[in-house]
Amino acid sequence: MRGENPQHSNEDITFIWDFAGQQLYYITHRIFLTSEAVYLILFSLKEGMHNKGKRRFSKMAKYVMTYDMTNIQIIKYWMRLIYTYAIPVKAQQQLQAKKPQIAVVGTHSDCLEGTKEDKKKQIEEQYGILFQEIRGTPYESHVVRKMYAISNKYASQCKMLKTLKQDVGGFLKEMPKTIPLKWLKFQQILQENGRTSLHMTYAKVCKVATECGISVENLIHTLNYLHDLGIILYFENNRLLKHAVITNPRKLIFILKKIITEVEPDVKAFKSGYLWDSP
Template identity: 75%
Template sequence: MTYIWDFAGQQLYYITHRIFLTSEAVYVVLFNLLESMYDKGKKRIHKGDKNVMTYDMTNIQIIKYWMRLIFTYAVPVESLQQQLQTKKPQIAVVGTHSESLPGTDEDKNKKIEEQFAIIFEEIKGTPYECHVVRKMYAIDNKFPTQSKMLTTLKQDVGRFLKAMPKTIPLKWLEFQYILQENGRTTLRMSYSKVCEVATSCGISVKNLIHTLNYLHDLGIIFEISKDESSFEVFLELMKQFGLLCEKIKNQESKHRSFFVPCRLKRSKDNVSIEHDTAQMVSIYMASEDFIPDSVFHPLVVSLIGMVQDMGYTAMLQLFSNYANIHLGLEHTLSLGPVVINNKPSLKLEILRVPIIQEDGTIRDILESVCR
């Protein structure tokens, strides 16, 4: 049995992709052969998503981003050596629109070879290089039934999958089928109900954890908690993945409320690259091939959680691309994107707020420190 997952290409969803990556899979990373590897990638944004955080990355940077993401989250650290030996997961790079390339067949083949040569050269020496299939898959979109390379791609993917099968008891398959059928009408099942279904399929409660782990790895189920209510479990998972953070309730409020940074409005203000002063310390985070959305939002959530745990009454100004956190009356933390050497980066700025005296004058920062 084979399952096909199509990951959303809009950057808004990038923060969720790591949740669904597994080593028991073949990944197909696609790019448009008509576009140069060093051209800026086209942003897949719907007209209504004007507040989505975006960055100018080249096509080769985007391809490497996906490879790095797959390697980071689909290859468990504890079994890294074993995974490297078996080269799981496999990553196939596929160029599309081959039929639209200009010139003769010879010209088209030359262009295809040039594009793939850049990719294979760029990934040399990277930890994910051994997972990338060294084959030039250039497919024809207009006439898929006549595309020989598309047929080759299907055959190769099938061959890769057959090399990594997991043999399971037939009763596991029956158990999976029942859970999936229930999933058509309900969002979650209680642990007691899951145990009941498992028992009816001949799976003991003692060995149930192995079946659940297997289905979790496949992405068939996401979580099952022994708690009858899964609401708190879902909230905790979303917190762990940096998708949301909870506001501290005031004593008068009976309701809980949450911040979801990736869904906030976009700010016109932001941090900038400048020299530090006696009142400011800056920390920069830069990388060769990552999109800061996947780091920015979880970092905002972590900072807010840290501030709350330290007992500060934090005043928050939060946007999808900028965060300003006031720590009491003396300090602020500001976090946002910057560009360093034409590469997307992040800046964390720690600022000591000037002290305003009763007469309206501002006390010198060094003077206040000495006192």
């Protein structure tokens, strides 16, 4: 996400959101998807597209657990999710719409076996399966048709990583919008509130907007703009959430982590029967 730094008007800042990949967190992802973003979907080139996705608890984990979906199904799930919740309905009706952009990044290219040509062939086969699978889908036009094969071990020397950074930078530069100065003042007040509070009531936000010279009729456009940047969260079409504006999205993430937390199971406790003890 791209936004302007109020203290340095000639500089740009980029907000990076790292979504939890575990299926347990899937229900929360839609809250943070916006159209004003570039999405990177990562997968391991070491694993086949039609193999069950693998999940490692940590580098020290002695075992590996798998997802219920294959790697290609997981990638397509993310694409459908982005298309459904991050792309406005009007844009969905325009089949040639390409915003937001989705780049699929293959990691661990340095772990592939064989010669340089063998590795290139394996990468092309993986992406070939992917591009064939999404052919004819409504989200196909949003997917960047490049094979971003990244080396994790030699990241500083990876030319494709530099290409990816340049491409993402180019996508972001195409997104800026000209906004009224009063929107910036309004944004600063909401962000200041977010330092001490999770949210503001919609009624209070309306009052702040009026003081900033923003009419109630135009307020929704301002809120949608800030929502797309990830600065606030507001859901006008949700019956329960439309009465509040989340001014601190990060704090909301921490709350969700408290409610939904995936931890490494204690195998020893399970074997000893402790996990079956009643409270």
